[in-house]
Amino acid sequence: MWPKTILGLLLGLLISISLIVNLNLILPMSEPALLLLGLIVAFPAWAGLVVWSYAHPDAKSAAMSLLYVLIPSLCLNTILLLMR
Template identity: 40%
Template sequence: MWPKSLIAIIGGCLLSISLMLNLNFIFPFEVDTRLFIGLLFSFPLWVGVMVWCYASDSFKHALKRCTALFIPSAMFNAFFLIG
């Protein structure tokens, strides 16, 4: 239970931050509006990812779930930050 909890807390936080950064690159709003939207949606997204990790069968399955979403999201962020 503790390994799934750790991956849910840490991996969920990283995934939530990465997905919100993706949305900040996509939205055509002003900076303050994008930050407000990120603030509103990041915590419920984090909770949803944590529940998704807790629902997995094992630590490896939870890690695969988080990693499968985090890697494309991080690559998308790197593309916009570099380019």
């Protein structure tokens, strides 16, 4: 139970941050609107990812599922930042 909790908290936080960075780089909005959007979307996304980590039978499968989301999101972050 604790390994899935720690994985959900840490990897979920990284995924949440990465998704918000992707949204901020893709959407053509003003900075205050993007900040508000990030604040509104980040916490529910993070909480959902923590709950999703509990849906797996063990920590290894939870880590693999979270990494399958994190790695493409980080690649998209890199591409969008290089295109900026």
